[in-house]
Amino acid sequence: MAELQLRDIRKSFGTVDVIKGVDLTINSGEFMVFVGPSGCGKSTLLRLIAGLETITGGTLAFDGQIVNNLAPSKRGIAMVFQSYALYPHMTVYDNMAFGMQLAHAGKEQIRERVEKAAELLQISPYLKRLPKQLSGGQRQRVAIGRAIVRDPKVFLFDEPLSNLDAALRVATRLEIAKLHHSMNGATMIYVTHDQVEAMTLADRICVLRDGIIEQVGTPVELYEQPQSIFVAGFIGSPKMNFLTGRFAEPYGAKTIGVRSEHIQIGPGEGAWTGKVIHSENLGSDSYVYADMGADEPVVVREDGTKKHQPGEPISIRPIPGQVHRFDAEGRPLGRQ
Amino acid sequence: MSDIAIPAKANATRRPDESDLVKQRVRAAMWFLLPMLAALAVVAAWPLLRTIWFSMTDASLTHLADARFVWFNNYLHWTVLKSGKVIWSGVLVDPAWWNAVWNTLRFAVLSVAFETVFGVIVALVLNAEFPGRGIVRAAVLIPWAIPTIVSARMWGWMFNDQFGIINDMLMHLGLISTKIAWTASADTAFYAILIVDIWKTTPFMALLILAALQMIPRDIYEAAAIDGVHPVKTFFRVTLPLIRPALMVAVIFRLLDAMRIFDLVYVLTPNSAQTKTMSVISRENLIDFDKFAYGSAESTLLFLIIAVMTILYIWIGQVRFEGGTR
Ligand SMILES: Nc1ncnc2c1ncn2[C@@H]1O[C@H](COP(=O)(O)OP(=O)(O)O)[C@@H](O)[C@H]1O
Numbered sequence: 072m073a074e075l076q077l078r079d080i081r082k083s084f085g086t087v088d089v090i091k092g093v094d095l096t097i098n099s100g101e102f103m104v105f106v107g108p109s110g111c112g113k114s115t116l117l118r119l120i121a122g123l124e125t126i127t128g129g130t131l132a133f134d135g136q137i138v139n140n141l142a143p144s145k146r147g148i149a150m151v152f153q154s155y156a157l158y159p160h161m162t163v164y165d166n167m168a169f170g171m172q173l174a175h176a177g178k179e180q181i182r183e184r185v186e187k188a189a190e191l192l193q194i195s196p197y198l199k200r201l202p203k204q205l206s207g208g209q210r211q212r213v214a215i216g217r218a219i220v221r222d223p224k225v226f227l228f229d230e231p232l233s234n235l236d237a238a239l240r241v242a243t244r245l246e247i248a249k250l251h252h253s254m255n256g257a258t259m260i261y262v263t264h265d266q267v268e269a270m271t272l273a274d275r276i277c278v279l280r281d282g283i284i285e286q287v288g289t290p291v292e293l294y295e296q297p298q299s300i301f302v303a304g305f306i307g308s309p310k311m312n313f314l315t316g317r318f319a320e321p322y323g324a325k326t327i328g329v330r331s332e333h334i335q336i337g338p339g340e341g342a343w344t345g346k347v348i349h350s351e352n353l354g355s356d357s358y359v360y361a362d363m364g365a366d367e368p369v370v371v372r373e374d375g376t377k378k379h380q381p382g383e384p385i386s387i388r389p390i391p392g393q394v395h396r397f398d399a400e401g402r403p404l405g406r407q
Numbered sequence: 408m409s410d411i412a413i414p415a416k417a418n419a420t421r422r423p424d425e426s427d428l429v430k431q432r433v434r435a436a437m438w439f440l441l442p443m444l445a446a447l448a449v450v451a452a453w454p455l456l457r458t459i460w461f462s463m464t465d466a467s468l469t470h471l472a473d474a475r476f477v478w479f480n481n482y483l484h485w486t487v488l489k490s491g492k493v494i495w496s497g498v499l500v501d502p503a504w505w506n507a508v509w510n511t512l513r514f515a516v517l518s519v520a521f522e523t524v525f526g527v528i529v530a531l532v533l534n535a536e537f538p539g540r541g542i543v544r545a546a547v548l549i550p551w552a553i554p555t556i557v558s559a560r561m562w563g564w565m566f567n568d569q570f571g572i573i574n575d576m577l578m579h580l581g582l583i584s585t586k587i588a589w590t591a592s593a594d595t596a597f598y599a600i601l602i603v604d605i606w607k608t609t610p611f612m613a614l615l616i617l618a619a620l621q622m623i624p625r626d627i628y629e630a631a632a633i634d635g636v637h638p639v640k641t642f643f644r645v646t647l648p649l650i651r652p653a654l655m656v657a658v659i660f661r662l663l664d665a666m667r668i669f670d671l672v673y674v675l676t677p678n679s680a681q682t683k684t685m686s687v688i689s690r691e692n693l694i695d696f697d698k699f700a701y702g703s704a705e706s707t708l709l710f711l712i713i714a715v716m717t718i719l720y721i722w723i724g725q726v727r728f729e730g731g732t733r
C-alpha cells in the first residue's frame with residue numbers, strides 16, 4: 072500500500088538519454104501498466120523504481136518520502152523478472168524463503184508465509200524441487216510466490232509472461248489479476264510490450280515512447296480518446312486503420328483513424344469502394360483486408376464467418392462518430 | 408535438455424528398428440575417436456607401460472636393452488644377513504622418496520589452496536565493470552603466458568640474496584634486518600617455490616573462475632539485492648554454490664599439475680632437500696644417478712598417487728554434489 076510520485080525522472084547511460092523526464096503519480100493500490108514498443112525504456116523506468124539503477128535526475132517518492140538513494144531492499148518492493156531469476160541451486164521453498172531467512176525471521180513464521188503463498192499459487196507440491204525441475208509457468212509462479220512472501224507495498228513485474236506459451240500466458244495473466252484482488256491494497260506496476268496484457272490487467276495504463284510518457288489513462292480512455300496517433304495505433308488489436316489525403320479531407324483532418332470494428336460493409340452515403348485482398352476467419356468473427364487505394368489495406372471486422380473472395384469488389388463506411396481525426400502533428404481533433 | 412534425453416532413452420531401450428541407427432552412431436563415434444586413441448596410445452600408454460616395465464627390471468642407462476626382470480625389488484626388497492638381521496631396501500622404504508612425497512603433497516595442497524582463493528578474488532574483480540577491464544584481463548594473464556623456465560630464472564634473480572630486488576625492498580621497508588638467501592636457505596626455499604607458483608598460476612585459476620562467474624545471470628544478483636541479501640552473503644550463498652562445479656574442475660586440474668611439479672624446482676632450488684618433489688627425485692635417479700629402474704619405480708608410484716587422488720577427488724565431489732541437490 073503505497074503511493075508513488077515520479078517527478079521529472081531522468082536516466083542516462085553515459086551520453087544516451089533513455090528516460091527523458093517522466094512525471095507520474097501511481098495511486099496506492101493501483102494496477103499500473105507501462106506499455107510501449109521494445110526499447111522505449113519501460114524496463115529502465117521499472118528498475119529505477121526498484122532501485123536497481125541509479126536515478127540521473129528528478130525525484131522518486133514513496134508515500135511522499137524521497138527514496139532516490141534508498142537500497143532496493145529498503146523500499147518495500149518485490150520484483151518479478153522476465154527470466155524468473157530464481158536461485159538455481161535452491162529448492163522452491165528456499166527460493167521463496169531466502170530473503171526472510173537472511174533477515175533472521177522465525178522458522179515458523181517463514182514456513183507459514185511460504186506455505187500460504189505456495190497455496191495461493193498452487194505450487195505447494197513442488198516446494199522441494201529445484202527450479203530446473205519445473206516448467207516455465209511453474210517457475211514464474213515461484214517467482215511470483217517469492218515476491219508475495221516479501222509482503223511488499225509495491226509489486227514490480229517486468230514482462231513476466233513473455234517467456235510463456237500463449238495458453239499459459241492467458242492463464243497466468245488471470246492469476247496475476249486475481250492476485251491483485253486478493254492482495255488488497257498492494258500497488259502493482261507491470262511492464263509489457265503487449266497491449267492486450269495492458270488492456271486486460273490495468274487500472275491505468277502509461278504508454279511510453281522513447282523515454283517519455285505519451286498518455287496515461289484507463290484502458291477505456293486510451294481506447295476511446297487516444298491523445299496521439301501513436302497511442303491510437305498502439306492500443307487496440309488489430310491496429311487502427313489510418314487514412315490520409317482524399318479519405319481524411321472530408322473530415323477536415325490530416326489523418327483519420329478508424330478501428331476495424333467501427334467499419335461497416337455495404338454501400339451507402341460516403342462509402343469507400345475497393346477490392347478484397349484477403350480475409351481471415353477466426354470463427355466468431357472475421358477480418359477482411361481491403362485495398363481502398365490508400366497506402367495500406369484497410370482492415371474491417373465482420374461478425375460471423377461470411378466468406379469474401381480475393382478480388383471481390385467491396386464497399387465500406389466508417390460508423391459516424393467513430394472516426395478519430397488527427398492534425399499534421401498527430402494531435403487529436405476529436406471524433407466525428 | 409529434453410531433446411537430448413529422448414534419443415538417449417531410445418538408445419537404452421534399443422528397439423529393433425533403431426538398432427541400425429545405433430550401430431551407425433557407434434561406428435561414427437569410433438572413427439572420430441580413433442585418431443585420438445592412436446595418439447594417446449603412442450604418447451601416453453606406451454611410455455607408461457615402458458616405465459612400469461623398467462620399474463620391475465634392473466635397467467640402467469647403459470643397460471636398457473639387456474635389463475633383467477626383478478619383480479618388485481625396486482619397490483621393496485629385503486635381504487636376510489647371516490646374522491639374521493633383515494635389511495629392507497627399495498623406494499617404499501627410502502626416506503628421500505618419502506621426503507619428496509611429503510614435499511609434493513604439501514606444495515600441491517598449499518599452492519592450490521592459495522591459488523583458488525586468490526583466483527576467486529581476481530575473478531570477482533575482473534567480473535566487475537570498470538574502464539579498461541579488457542586490458543586488465545589480458546595483463547593478468549601474463550604470468551601464465553611466460554614459460555616457467557623464464558619466470559623461474561626471473562624470480563631467481565629477484566630472490567637473489569645479494570642483488571635481488573625482494574631483499575632490497577624488504578630492507579628498505581625495514582621488515583628484515585639481514586638479507587635472506589631465499590632460494591638457498593632451508594627455511595625459505597619451499598616458500599620461494601610456493602610464491603612463484605602462486606604468482607604464475609593464479610591467473611589460470613582466475614580465468615577459469617571468471618568464465619564460470621560470467622555464466623551466472625545478472626538478474627539473480629538483482630533478485631538478491633531486492634531480497635536484501637548482504638553482498639558477502641550473496642557471495643557465499645549464491646555465487647559460490649553456482650561456480651562450485653567449475654571450481655572443482657579448476658582445482659583438480661591444478662592439483663594434478665602441482666603433483667608433478669618439476670621445472671620450477673629444478674631451476675630455482677635444484678639442490679634443496681626441502682623442495683625436492685617426486686618428479687625431481689625420480690629424474691635425479693633416472694638420469695643423474697644412473698638408477699634407471701629405481702627412477703622408473705618412483706615415476707610409477709607418482710602415477711599411481713595421482714591416479715588415486717583423481718579418483719578420490721571425483722568420487723568425493725560427486726557425493727557432495729548429490730548432497731547439495733537434496
Ligand atoms: N545498462 C544499460 N546500458 C546502456 N544502455 C541501456 C542499458 N539498459 C538499457 N539501455 C538502453 O535503454 C533503452 C531502453 O531499454 P529498456 O528499458 O530495456 O527498454 P524496454 O524495456 O522498453 O524494451 C534501450 O535502447 C537500451 O539499449
Ligand SMILES: [Mg+2]
Binds near residue numbers: 113114115230
Ligand atoms: Mg524490457
